[in-house]
Amino acid sequence: MATTTITPSAAAAPRRRRVSRVRRRAALGWAYASPTGVFVVVFFILPVVLVGQMSVSDWGLFAGNKGINAPDNFTAAFAAAHFWPAIVFTLKYTVVTTVILLGLALALALLVQESNRWKNLLRTAILVPSALGLASASLLFYALYSPQSGPINPWLQSLGVVTEPISFLGTATSALWSTVFLIVWRFAGFYMLLLMVGLQGISGDVYEAARIDGAGRWQTFTRITLPLLRPSLALCTILCITGSLLAFDQFFILTKGGPDNTTITIVQLIYSAAFAGRNNLGLAAALSVIVLAALLLINLVQFRGLRGKDS
Numbered sequence: 001m002a003t004t005t006i007t008p009s010a011a012a013a014p015r016r017r018r019v020s021r022v023r024r025r026a027a028l029g030w031a032y033a034s035p036t037g038v039f040v041v042v043f044f045i046l047p048v049v050l051v052g053q054m055s056v057s058d059w060g061l062f063a064g065n066k067g068i069n070a071p072d073n074f075t076a077a078f079a080a081a082h083f084w085p086a087i088v089f090t091l092k093y094t095v096v097t098t099v100i101l102l103g104l105a106l107a108l109a110l111l112v113q114e115s116n117r118w119k120n121l122l123r124t125a126i127l128v129p130s131a132l133g134l135a136s137a138s139l140l141f142y143a144l145y146s147p148q149s150g151p152i153n154p155w156l157q158s159l160g161v162v163t164e165p166i167s168f169l170g171t172a173t174s175a176l177w178s179t180v181f182l183i184v185w186r187f188a189g190f191y192m193l194l195l196m197v198g199l200q201g202i203s204g205d206v207y208e209a210a211r212i213d214g215a216g217r218w219q220t221f222t223r224i225t226l227p228l229l230r231p232s233l234a235l236c237t238i239l240c241i242t243g244s245l246l247a248f249d250q251f252f253i254l255t256k257g258g259p260d261n262t263t264i265t266i267v268q269l270i271y272s273a274a275f276a277g278r279n280n281l282g283l284a285a286a287l288s289v290i291v292l293a294a295l296l297l298i299n300l301v302q303f304r305g306l307r308g309k310d311s
Contacts, residue, residue: 048292051285052285052289054281054282054284054285055073055074055285055288056070056071056282056286058072059280059285060279060280060282061274061275061280061281062279073282073285073286074286074289074290076283077283077286080269080283082261082269083287085264086264086265086266086268086269087266089176089262089263090245090247090265090266092176093179093180093244093247093265094241096176096180097180097183097184097240098237098240098241098244100180100184101184101187101191101240102191102236102237102240105188105192105194105195106192106195106233108126108189108192109196109199110199112126112192113196113199126188126189126192127189127190127193128189129185129188129189130186130187130189130190132186134186134250135253137185137250138182138249138250138254139253141178141181141182141254142253145168145169145178145254147165147166147167147168152166152168153165153166169254169255169258170259171259172260172262172263175254175255175258175259175262176263178254179250179251179254179255179263182250183244191236191239191240194232194235194236195229197232198228198231198232198233199225199229199232201228202224202228202229206228207220207224210223210224234302234303237302238299241298241302242298242299245266245291245294245295245298246291247265247267248265248267251263251264251268252268257272266287266291267291270284270287270288270291271284273287
């Protein structure tokens with residue numbers, strides 16, 4: 001009986017082909033990922049490195065880098081006249097906006113989820129403001145709030161609600177709540193959509209089992225809906241808090257930090273240090289580094305506090 005002899009080279013051929021296929025797939029993966037990698041390096045890593053360098057340098061807007069001056073920029077940042085008031089106001093605005101916006105978004109998501117006849121109309125009406133840019137929405141509300149030419153005061157006076165025009169942006173309290181109303185109007189539909197996706201991911205069998213066990217609406221909401229909606233709520237909370245802490249457009253357009261510098265946010269302070277008269281990019285970079293560190297810490301706390309027990 002004849003026997004077949006397999007040479008070492010013939011036995012190694014399938015292994016070489018497998019290695020070649022793995023290498024080709026790896027090269028193809030790197031080719032697909034390289035555009036994203038270049039984007040991250042150019043638009044994130046390099047700017048962060050540059051900001052870090054600027055934060056420890058005497059860097060003027062027009063004079064350029066005059067040399068290292070660490071830690072003078074950070075000392076000046078903490079000693080700035082409006083630093084701590086800006087921190088307090090930004091935190092206050094963040095808390096108010098997050099509570100109202102997420103509460104309303106959850107209520108709207110539940111309403112749209114349970115509504116049958118007017119579901120599509122409600123979804124469209126609530127989502128329409130989300131298509132408008134924040135700067136455009138701020139300009140729109142600036143015109144609406146105007147005591148001279150805005151339509152809100154004439155409407156209220158014609159209805160007998162007020163006798164004199166209301167200065168929506170004239171005091172610190174009214175400016176804050178007017179801006180919060182703008183943000184809630186603009187973003188409620190967006191967060192409603194995120195929560196609605198989470199609600200649709202909850203199986204109907206869970207609710208059916210709860211009804212069979214005699215659970216009421218409140219028990220179903222607190223013991224089934226909220227726990228199962230926790231990932232979506234965590235995402236919305238993180239997005240809302242981060243966006244509120246970085247608020248700039250709405251206050252820059254509506255209040256310019258007024259009245260009497262009572263509505264200055266931390267990002268407005270960075271803009272003021274860099275461009276509005278001071279032209280000190282080193283100070284602005286130091287403030288940016290402080291904000292970045294605070295955001296990283298806050299997001300870390302949020303991830304640890306909002307993630308589920310099984311995460």
